[in-house]
Amino acid sequence: MTNLIRSWVESANAPETNFPLNNLPYGVFSTDGGAPRCGTAIGDSILDLAALETEGVLDFGGTLGTGSWNSFMERGLAEWARLRTELTRLLSEGEPPRPGDLVALENARLHMPFTVAEYTDFYASRNHAFNVGSMFRGPENALPPNWLHIPIGYNGRASSVVVSGTPVRRPHGQLKGPNDEVPRFGPSRRFDIELEMGAVVGQASDGPLAVGEAFDNIFGFVLLNDWSARDIQGWEYQPLGPFQAKATATTISPWIVTAAALEPFRVAPPERELPLLPYLAEPGPMNYDIALEIGLTPEGGRETVISRTNFREMYYSTAQQLAHHSSSGCPMRVGDLLGSGTISGPGKASRGSLLEMSWGGREAIEIDGGTRTFIEDGDTLTLRGAALGNGFQIGFGECSGKLLPSRVLR
Numbered sequence: 001m002t003n004l005i006r007s008w009v010e011s012a013n014a015p016e017t018n019f020p021l022n023n024l025p026y027g028v029f030s031t032d033g034g035a036p037r038c039g040t041a042i043g044d045s046i047l048d049l050a051a052l053e054t055e056g057v058l059d060f061g062g063t064l065g066t067g068s069w070n071s072f073m074e075r076g077l078a079e080w081a082r083l084r085t086e087l088t089r090l091l092s093e094g095e096p097p098r099p100g101d102l103v104a105l106e107n108a109r110l111h112m113p114f115t116v117a118e119y120t121d122f123y124a125s126r127n128h129a130f131n132v133g134s135m136f137r138g139p140e141n142a143l144p145p146n147w148l149h150i151p152i153g154y155n156g157r158a159s160s161v162v163v164s165g166t167p168v169r170r171p172h173g174q175l176k177g178p179n180d181e182v183p184r185f186g187p188s189r190r191f192d193i194e195l196e197m198g199a200v201v202g203q204a205s206d207g208p209l210a211v212g213e214a215f216d217n218i219f220g221f222v223l224l225n226d227w228s229a230r231d232i233q234g235w236e237y238q239p240l241g242p243f244q245a246k247a248t249a250t251t252i253s254p255w256i257v258t259a260a261a262l263e264p265f266r267v268a269p270p271e272r273e274l275p276l277l278p279y280l281a282e283p284g285p286m287n288y289d290i291a292l293e294i295g296l297t298p299e300g301g302r303e304t305v306i307s308r309t310n311f312r313e314m315y316y317s318t319a320q321q322l323a324h325h326s327s328s329g330c331p332m333r334v335g336d337l338l339g340s341g342t343i344s345g346p347g348k349a350s351r352g353s354l355l356e357m358s359w360g361g362r363e364a365i366e367i368d369g370g371t372r373t374f375i376e377d378g379d380t381l382t383l384r385g386a387a388l389g390n391g392f393q394i395g396f397g398e399c400s401g402k403l404l405p406s407r408v409l410r
């Protein structure tokens with residue numbers, strides 16, 4: 001296991017920080033209402049990369065001052081590696097400190113780190129698919145017949161992706177319970193989260209990608225909460241899949257943790273229950289060992305961690321999902337966001353949605369000062385994640401959102 005790379009930013013050497021020098025996650029920040037610009041988190045600070053380009057310390061064609069990572073990603077893999085190498089050197093212990101280029105994280109406002117080109121969401125955790133299928137069709141028919149052969153996905157809405165800290169409004173939609181004769185229109189009563197990882201596609205492609213090529217095109221990862229209205233979904237989803245149930249908002253964490261930073265944490269996928277078709281064959285382990293958790297904080301109350309799981313639970317890796325996505329010839333764009341699908345572990349304490357934790361709303365879970373089946377107004381849901389190294393962690397920061405009451409519609 002890799003060891004900590006020490007930095008002259010002392011807070012980056014603490015074992016509990018999300019942002020040691022081994023991480024170097026990429027975000028977009030502003031201070032005092034100024035223009036958003038690119039930065040990397042280091043300990044309790046942000047290194048101002050736009051300033052370093054202006055000072056002539058870095059030269060990436062002015063892309064670091066653009067307020068989004070898309071232009072930088074377009075420069076390609078060799079430039080991704082060059083920036084990481086130069087930042088590692090600049091921030092290493094023994095190099096001249098540059099306190100004038102640091103901004104305290106607590107004084108910065110974090111923005112969307114990239115412009116989402118398009119958003120696709122998958123359904124690729126075996127335990128999640130089994131749990132949800134069991135609830136709706138019984139355990140014998142839980143997995144759809146295609147599930148062990150194909151990474152199932154649907155095209156979502158890039159326009160609904162928001163950065164951590166953005167409040168989310170309880171949606172209205174068409175609702176029809178099993179005993180209702182006709183649908184009605186009203187606020188969702190079964191509003192839920194989905195604990196996922198989001199992959200950021202950093203290279204455009206036009207035609208089928210092999211899994212190894214797809215792996216190289218992934219720039220990095222964010223935490224992703226795919227807010228879902230289960231009651232809207234239950235009525236609308238057949239035969240074309242989720243639509244309005246998933247269109248309210250999808251929250252991502254503000255820091256893109258690069259594939260390069262996660263390289264030491266690659267792990268093999270779970271055992272294949274059926275052989276995969278050759279176009280989905282992985283040339284090596286492409287899952288990641290990233291510990292994940294969900295916190296729920298009621299209005300005015302204390303947080304309860306309601307689930308702990310791991311990204312390594314995925315049956316299909318992100319690279320396989322991207323290879324499948326491109327297999328029809330579908331062009332991919334720089335800034336495409338791929339949701340992994342809800343990540344659930346094998347046990348009750350490792351489920352990635354309230355739908356599973358409360359088993360369809362039938363078993364309330366305990367939180368500080370009460371119980372929950374689905375999200376209540378004023379609740380804040382926070383996802384956290386980190387790959388655990390030897391005395392350090394590659395953290396993602398928080399992916400957090402508060403649910404506001406629905407608006408009265410006229």
Ligand code: CA
Nearest residue numbers: 121194226341
């Ligand atoms: Ca989802």
